[in-house]
Amino acid sequence: MKVLLTGATGFVGSHVLDSLRQRGVAVRILVRATSDNRFIRSHLRDIEAQKGSIGNPASLRQALAGVTHVIHCAGATKALSAKGFFQVNQDGTRNLVEAINQAGGIQRLVHISSLAAAGPAALNQPRRETDPPAPVSTYGRSKLAGEQEVSGKCQTDFVILRPPAVYGVRDFEFLRLFKVIKGHIRPVFGGGGQQLSFVYVKDLAEAAVHALKYPALARQNCFVAAREIVTARQFGLEIASHLSARTVPLPLPTALLWLLCAGQEILSRITRRPSVLSLQKYAELTAPAWTCDPTKLEESSGFVCRTTIFEGVPRALDWYRQSGWL
């Protein structure tokens, strides 16, 4: 087996690379000239790195030579415009699928999508794979479009994995929440009752590697999540308890949340630096639930995401502290 991994320099992809290398799998990664290699430096001597981009079909054809499996982790989780999301999450995925179809000999593509492609859930009704997708953000629509490139055009076996919020070691996004809570402020939006599914990043990485082989997963899409469902308030309190921080809840009514999203969007446009917080994110933040049911993955492959927030949050926190991020 030889795996082409895209997005290896990112948060999720760097853990997928760790998992592949722990199993001794031969890996080639696709990296851009601008990629930041800090999370994968220790692997660079043992893997092949192909310069290129999912926006460049010629580089994808080169990257696929001699490869048997692909894990597609590259994606845009933030962008300055809708075009920015679709260029990476749809067009980039289409380029990869077309290159795989041309290459022949590839046995399986594991595509990392998102719960955002499926859309939010109703309270106490976690999303299942059979629910019709109804994304509410530009990001979610672009991830759904990426899934459709895979399911509609890929001539090779594929598995589409849909994680909910991913957290853990090396994550910049939840780091902000840890920092604010360390400063004794605990933001509470929508009354704090939004229900959430989570997946610890190492569980997601292991699921992606597991999905390379498991026959029952072929041509399926599956949610990858821990079974526990927690509210946004519980998640904040869990972080506070491990930080031993006394916190003051800061209620963010929807109008204030909208202003925060709008303000951040204006700042991103001025600085040309996209942020996860933006107006397109507002609809996600105000949804009643972002929950999903992992039964299909568990029953069809035996893979279970075992890390609860009670284990995952302190692991992330230890790493943030050791790395000087917090």
Ligand SMILES: NC(=O)c1ccc[n+]([C@@H]2O[C@H](COP(=O)([O-])OP(=O)(O)OC[C@H]3O[C@@H](n4cnc5c(N)ncnc54)[C@H](OP(=O)(O)O)[C@@H]3O)[C@@H](O)[C@H]2O)c1
């Ligand atoms: N983080 C989450 O909570 C979460 C939740 C659900 C799903 N996901 C999905 O998981 C995947 C990884 O997300 P992440 O959180 O790890 O994001 P990330 O840290 O921003 O990493 C994104 C990766 O994609 C690469 N990339 C972006 N555009 C590319 C292009 N045109 N060509 C080649 N590589 C490109 C980046 O490379 P550079 O280093 O060159 O920028 C980076 O390696 C994404 O598909 C995302 O939609 C994430």
